[in-house]
Amino acid sequence: MTEPPFRRVVVIGAGLMGTSVALALRRYGVEVLLEDADPGNLRVAVSLGAGVPVTPAEALANNTADSADLVVVGVPPSALGTVIADALTRFPGAAVTDLGSVKAAALAGTRAHASTQAGLDRYVGGHPMAGSEQSGPLAARADLFDGRAWAVTPHADSRPDAVAAVERLARTCGAFPVQLSPGEHDEAVALVSHLPQVASTVVAGLLTTAAEGHLVLAGQGLRDVTRIAGGDPELWTQILSANAEPVARLLHEAADNLHRVAHTLEKRDAAEAGLADLRTSLERGATGVRRLPGKHGARPEAFSPVPVLLPDQPGELARLFADVGAAGVNIEDVRIDHSPNTPAGLVELWVHEDAVPALLEALAHHGWDVHG
Amino acid sequence: MTEPPFRRVVVIGAGLMGTSVALALRRYGVEVLLEDADPGNLRVAVSLGAGVPVTPAEALANNTADSADLVVVGVPPSALGTVIADALTRFPGAAVTDLGSVKAAALAGTRAHASTQAGLDRYVGGHPMAGSEQSGPLAARADLFDGRAWAVTPHADSRPDAVAAVERLARTCGAFPVQLSPGEHDEAVALVSHLPQVASTVVAGLLTTAAEGHLVLAGQGLRDVTRIAGGDPELWTQILSANAEPVARLLHEAADNLHRVAHTLEKRDAAEAGLADLRTSLERGATGVRRLPGKHGARPEAFSPVPVLLPDQPGELARLFADVGAAGVNIEDVRIDHSPNTPAGLVELWVHEDAVPALLEALAHHGWDVHG
Structure with missing residues (x-):
């Protein structure tokens, strides 16, 4: 067995x-001590095998103060500063990180509560980009962070060994670390996390007054858009307040865009120009979605199309997929080419660009007509 | 083999x-004739085994005019009226339905284009509440409608046998029919489908100008909120235009609510009252999500909590789930009870109310401490 990544x-x-x-660390045999003010949470976490429960007094008495490599603070945003500052004092030999959603406020709160500014160099902020609309230890999973980004946000005085410890934590949890300054992180999450949270909340809020006979028509689209609106209102009140300025700016922009689409719809009888405006808004959204990276931060542009001509018989598509699957090539997307000058039945297989040679060989081997 | 639901x-x-x-009908051995102006689409649909391709002329020559029970029109919204009216003329013995997302406009278009208003009594609008952000026959699946609502929207003159045929189509496709007037349907989908579509589009649109280093932080929440924004812009331009008035009203309301949250955040330093406003908005969203019915339209209220006291040892939760699973009881949700007067380790198992007796018996049998 290899050395655990932390003692x-x-x-x-x-x-x-x-x-x-804690569960992710336990997979590697790391000793985990758990503190929580709520005995119910602590009991459930222990029952899940997440570690050994301790009171703050026990943690100190137990010589923990000397032997802990790392302290991970996972408390609500409003408590972060106090708890991080306290951890820096209680565990003078440890790097300290947190899991909070807003980093400039966590740093400012820590500075404000720190008994000495000297210990601050052992603090490095962290924010794993994973979660759930559920909360509490019952929803915890050892693989929650697999393949996700984990923002690591050193401040100007953070020590390199503390930064390295937090990046090791991210990797041990299956995530990939992304270094950003606290301020840059907060700008980023305003866009990729806080704006969608409020948009989801506003759409879900309008469901409260709907007729029940109307809600029965809800499909997967509405469920997906509103899933995160089921998150803990108290937690989100704290997160949004802590990142108020960048979030407010984006919310105003989104609201203006919604009004604009509404105005376009109201004036649609006037001219085809209105429809063109609407189409442009919708195209912009489709373009935005395509910019989202894939798992592990893979860029969507890394995929290439391979055009195949499909014979005019039932079952040919199933045969094509079977041949490609047998060759071990993963198809990322399939599209029909509707260009006016291409023949009917031209299908594009989109695969990772590295997989193109293997795909071409498999297609040739099975006699498929690769086009152009 | 039983009689196919349609000839x-x-x-x-x-x-x-x-x-x-077509694929869903083929599962029951129904003979399906396929028409499409795009030969590429037709070729792919046939390759998937969806039916036999015919030109409009062949459909007539082949005596289809007399023998088809049902015509299903699945064309873009702007073409619906013409194609439905034409189908009523070409297939004088058949009920005619469509799959369009907006029903008042489809009916008005059909009336406008019908050669005789007499045939209109064979038309009954339909709208399966399922789809995909992808389009075209390649994304088609026989189980696309399983467990989904299927709006059936008769008009004042629709014949009962035509309504029955469309409801039979919905059930044959695995969906459950929901009868609504065309106008009521359009109000409902403005809320459950068109509003979330535009909200998703607006959030995704703001990603177009983001720094790439920021997008790497995107998590599952953003992906879920923006998934449907990847839908076909041309199709959605037509859908939204056809339901402009109710959609515009909801978009203005959503935009006003976004502005309101932004203003609350901007003024948050002023008073705790601002935070209370924000919390209320977020709670309203969480309440809205909980109103969404489950699969097959099941009401969320049909679930009941069973409180179980968890011993203070690792592995107890896993043992609890194993015992419940062995009893064949499906756990819908699990929550920790944090009420001040309940003991630590009190966990609520939420199950369908019909499953409560079986769960209680299994818990007693395995010696679990069911609380209260």
């Missing part, structure tokens, strides 16, 4: 995020 | 929806 880690806060980190 | 069905438009209906 001993203290996780403060056994909620969804803290317990998931 | 012969003509599907006009072999896109995502039409091809999926």
Whole structure:
């Protein structure tokens, strides 16, 4: 068995995020001590096998203060500054990180509560980009962070060994670390996390007054758009307040865009120009979605099309997929080419660009007509 | 083998929806004739086994006019009126339905284009509440409609046997029919489908100008909220235009709510009252999500909590789930009870109310401490 990535880690806060980190560390045999003010949370986390429960007094008495490599703080945003500052004092030999959604506020709160500014160099902010609309240790999973980005946000005085410890934590949890300054991180999450949260909330809020006979028509689209609106209102109140300025700016912009689409619809009888405006808005959205990276941060542009001519008989598509599958090539997308000058039945297989040679060989081997 | 639910069905438009209906009907041995102006679509649909391709002339020559029970029109919204009216003329013995997303406009278009208003009594609008952000026959699936609602929208003159045929189509495709007037349907989908579509589009649109280093932080929440924004812009331009008035009203309301949240965030330093406003908005969203019915339209209220006291040892939760699973009881949700007067380790198992007796018996049998 290889050396565990950490000797001993203290996780403060056994909620969804803290317990998931603890479970992920336990996979590698790391000793985890768990603190939580709520005995119910602590009991459930222990029952899941996330670690050994300790009170703050026990943690100190137990010589933990000397032997912990890392402290991970997973408490609500409003408590972050106090708890991080306290951890820096209680565990003078450990790097300290947190799992909070807003990093400039966490740093400012830590500075404000730190008994000495000297210990601050052991603090490096962290934010795993994973979660759930559920909360609490019951929803925790050891694989919650697999393949996700994990923002690591050192401040100007953070020590390199503390940064390295937090990046090792991210990798041990199956995530890939992404280094950003606290301020840049907050700008980014305003867009990729806080704006969609409020948009989801507003759409879901309009369901409260709907007739029940109308809601029965709800499909997967509405469910997907509103899933995160089921998140904990108290937690999100704290997160949004802590990142108020960048979030407010984006919300105003989104609201203006919604009004604009509404105005276009109201004036649609006037001219085809209105429809063109609407189409442009919708195209812009489709373009935005395509910019989202794939798993592990893979760029969508890394895929290439391979055009195949499909014979005019039932079952040919199934045969094509079977041949490609047998060759071990993963198809990312399939499209029909509707260009006016291409023959009927031209199908594009989109695969990772590295897989193109293997795909071409498999297609040739099975006699498929690769076009152009 | 039982009698097929239809003798012969003509599907006009072999896109995502039409091809999926055809595939669903083929499971029951129904003879399906496919028409599509795009030979590429037709070729792919036939390759998937969706039916036999025919030209409009062949459909007539082949005596189809007399023998088709049902015609299903799956063409873009702007073409619906013409194609439905034409189908009523070409297939004088058949009920005619469509798969369009807006029903008042489809009916008005059909009236406007019908050669005789007499045939209109064989038309009954339909709208399966399923789809995909992808389009075209390649994305078609025989099980696309399983467990989904299928709006059936008769007009004042629709014949009962035509309504029955469309409801039978919905059930044959695995969906459950929901009868609504065309106008009521359009109000409902403005809320459950068109509003979330535009909200998703607006959030995704703001990603177009984001720094790439910021997008790498995107998590599952953003992906879920923006998934449907990847839908076909041309199709959605037509859908939204056809339901402009109710959609515009909801978009203005959503935009006002976004502005309101933004203003609350901007003024948050002023008073705790601002936070209370924000919390109320977020709670309203969470309440809205909980109103969404489950699969097959099941009401969320049909679930009941069973409180179980968890011993203070690792592995107890896993043992609890194993015991419940062995009893064949499906757990819908699990929550920790944090009420101040309940003991630590009290976990609520939420199950369908019909399953409560079986669950209680299994828990007692395995010696679990059911609380209260």
